[in-house]
Structures are given as C-alpha cells and as structure tokens.
Amino acid sequence: MPAAFIAGATGYAGREVARALAARGDVRTVAHVRPDSPRLEEWRARLACIGVEVDATPWDAPLMASTLATLRPDLVFCLIGTTRARGVKGPRTPAGRPAETYETVDFGLTDLLARACVMAGVRPRFVYLSAAGTGPDARTAYGRARWKAEEAVRASGLPWTVARPAFVSGPDREERRILERAGAIVFDGLLGLAARIGAPGPRRRLASITASALASALVRAALDPAAEGRTLERADL
Ligand SMILES: NC(=O)c1ccc[n+]([C@@H]2O[C@H](COP(=O)([O-])OP(=O)(O)OC[C@H]3O[C@@H](n4cnc5c(N)ncnc54)[C@H](OP(=O)(O)O)[C@@H]3O)[C@@H](O)[C@H]2O)c1
Structure with a gap:
C-alpha cells in the first residue's frame, strides 16, 4: 500500500x-504533529478515529530523515506555515525577536523536510502548499519566504508539485480568523461582481477555496503523473 x-x-x-x-x-496515511504540541494526544485520538497514524518526530533534519527512511512515503505533503500573529505570541530569539517567522517556518521547515527526504534516500512526490502572489520580488516577507520555499522544493531533486491558492477559507475553520474570513467573503463578492459584468478572469485566478476542496485537488495532483513538476495556480485547483 502506498504511504x-x-x-x-x-x-x-x-x-x-x-x-x-x-x-x-x-493509502497508509501518517500525519505529523510537532512533539511539543500541547494538543498532541488530542490529535492522536482525533486522527485515529479516521484511520490516520500520528508521527511526532522533532523538526530536526537527521531525525526526520530517519523517520522517512523507515516509512518510505510515496507522497509527502508540506502544508505548514506560521502567521505574523503567532510569531508575536510565540517564543523569542536571544535578541528578543519572534523566533517563528515566515523565514524560519514557512521556508525553513519546508527546506528541512525536502532535505530530509533526500537524506533518507526516498523520492516521494513532494507536494508543497504555497500561495498566490509569491515571487522573488514579492512585496511581503510572506511572499518572498514562500518563493524561497518553492525554489528549495524545485531544487531538491525530488519529484514535486506546488499549489498556489489565494484565500483558503470556509466557515468550517476551527481557529477563528475573523479578518481572513471577512476578507475572503468581501473579495469573493467583488470577484463575483466582476465576473457578472464580463470579467471572469480574476475570479478564476483568485477566488477563495475551502480546505476540503483544496485537499481534494492536492490529493488528485499528488497522484497524477501529469502534475509532477507543475506549479498549480488557483484555476488549476
Ligand atoms: N489560509 C490561507 O488563506 C492560505 C492561502 C494560501 C496559502 N496558505 C498557506 O498554506 C499553509 C497552510 O494553510 P492553513 O490555512 O492550513 O494554515 P494553518 O491552519 O495555520 O496550519 C498551519 C500548520 O503549520 C503548522 N505550524 C505552524 N507553525 C509551526 C512551527 N513553528 N513548527 C511546526 N509546525 C508549525 C501548524 O501546526 P500547529 O497546529 O502545531 O501549530 C499547522 O499544522 C499556510 O501556512 C499558508 O501560508 C494559506
């Protein structure tokens, strides 16, 4: 059975x-939960109910490589990232700055995971959830870190697929993100209006997507030989 x-x-x-x-x-499905998560046992129980195993390997390249060498996954999904608000609330560096940033988490952990696959000698399809608007000259630190992460994945030598949704939003998100949800609703409304007056392009490129619709698209792409080496924009998802 593939893993x-x-x-x-x-x-x-x-x-x-x-x-x-x-x-x-x-598909044997193994969900990674960080070992210091205060909700580790809750996640173990929740995921076990749907037939998903939990792995809690620390975010350390040799340890992650050892786990991957044992599991030998055919698919690796990298769906991680922090937010500015989490960074502000989280741990600090000795200099007093947030330790968890787009650079250390969104780029750093993606790069670590891709390198760990290579160290482990496995060649899974590496599916990276990036975001619309990334690029080397992106205006935000978020956009630049996501671009660096994409580049690390593409340069890893692994088979890869990158997905770039715009808003990932729906009423079913457990964590309350009022601004993100309101932004998605307003933005989708404007895109719908533009489509009705004859400009459907922006909606195809930028409409929000729910996590379940995104998940279906990511799983489909991960298993599709034609999606290997492709960067999927919103319209492809
Ligand atoms: N939401 C959007 O509108 C949107 C749009 C486009 C792209 N994206 C990108 O897609 C990614 C996933 O989206 P999402 O909405 O599913 O995000 P999410 O709900 O915030 O989930 C983020 C995941 O990253 C993990 N994580 C965060 N900081 C970590 C750290 N320091 N160490 C280890 N794991 C860490 C979290 O683990 P814990 O639960 O343990 O914290 C969680 O599993 C995002 O990071 C985002 O940049 C999001």
Whole structure:
C-alpha cells in the first residue's frame, strides 16, 4: 500500500488532506504533529478515529530523515506555515525577536523536510502548499519566504508539485480568523461582481477555496503523473 506523510496535518488544509487520503482506503496515511504540541494526544485520538497514524518526530533534519527512511512515503505533503500573529505570541530569539517567522517556518521547515527526504534516500512526490502572489520580488516577507520555499522544493531533486491558492477559507475553520474570513467573503463578492459584468478572469485566478476542496485537488495532483513538476495556480485547483 502506498504511504503518505503530511506535515502541517493539524492545520485547516492539513487535516482535510489527512481526511481525504484516509477516506480513499488505499493509502497508509501518517500525519505529523510537532512533539511539543500541547494538543498532541488530542490529535492522536482525533486522527485515529479516521484511520490516520500520528508521527511526532522533532523538526530536526537527521531525525526526520530517519523517520522517512523507515516509512518510505510515496507522497509527502508540506502544508505548514506560521502567521505574523503567532510569531508575536510565540517564543523569542536571544535578541528578543519572534523566533517563528515566515523565514524560519514557512521556508525553513519546508527546506528541512525536502532535505530530509533526500537524506533518507526516498523520492516521494513532494507536494508543497504555497500561495498566490509569491515571487522573488514579492512585496511581503510572506511572499518572498514562500518563493524561497518553492525554489528549495524545485531544487531538491525530488519529484514535486506546488499549489498556489489565494484565500483558503470556509466557515468550517476551527481557529477563528475573523479578518481572513471577512476578507475572503468581501473579495469573493467583488470577484463575483466582476465576473457578472464580463470579467471572469480574476475570479478564476483568485477566488477563495475551502480546505476540503483544496485537499481534494492536492490529493488528485499528488497522484497524477501529469502534475509532477507543475506549479498549480488557483484555476488549476
Ligand atoms: N489560509 C490561507 O488563506 C492560505 C492561502 C494560501 C496559502 N496558505 C498557506 O498554506 C499553509 C497552510 O494553510 P492553513 O490555512 O492550513 O494554515 P494553518 O491552519 O495555520 O496550519 C498551519 C500548520 O503549520 C503548522 N505550524 C505552524 N507553525 C509551526 C512551527 N513553528 N513548527 C511546526 N509546525 C508549525 C501548524 O501546526 P500547529 O497546529 O502545531 O501549530 C499547522 O499544522 C499556510 O501556512 C499558508 O501560508 C494559506
């Protein structure tokens, strides 16, 4: 049976990918939860109910490589990332700055996971959840870190697929993100209006997507030979 390893499995997108893979019944699904998560045991119980195993390997390249060498996954989903608000509330560096930033988490952990696959001698399809608007000259630190992460994945030598949704949003997100949800609703409304007056392009490129619709698209792409080496924009998802 093929195996899948999901980093970021506790997130809005990650838990839907875990659910979608497990529901297939033909993929051994292993969800990664960080070992210091205060909700580790809760996640073990929740994920076990849907037939998903939990792995809590620390975010350390040799340790992660050892786990991957044992599991030998055919698919690796990298669905992690922090937010500015989490960074501000989280641990600090000795200089007093947030330790968890787009650079250290969104780029750093993606790069670590891709390198760990290479160290482990496995060649899974590496599916990276990036975001619309990334690029080397992106205006935000978020956009630049996501671009660096994409580049690390593409340069890893692994088979890869990158997905770039715009808003990932729906009423079913457990964590309350009022601004993100309101932004998605307003933005979708404007895109719908533009489509009705004859400009459907922006809606195809930028409409929000729910985690379950995104998960279906990511799983489909992960298993599709034609999606290898492709960067999927919103319209492809
Ligand atoms: N939401 C959007 O509108 C959107 C749009 C486009 C792209 N994206 C990108 O897609 C990614 C996933 O989206 P989402 O909505 O599912 O995000 P989410 O709900 O915030 O989930 C983020 C995941 O990353 C993990 N994580 C965060 N900081 C970590 C750290 N320091 N160490 C280890 N794991 C860490 C979280 O683990 P814990 O549960 O343990 O914290 C969680 O599993 C995001 O990071 C985002 O940049 C999001």
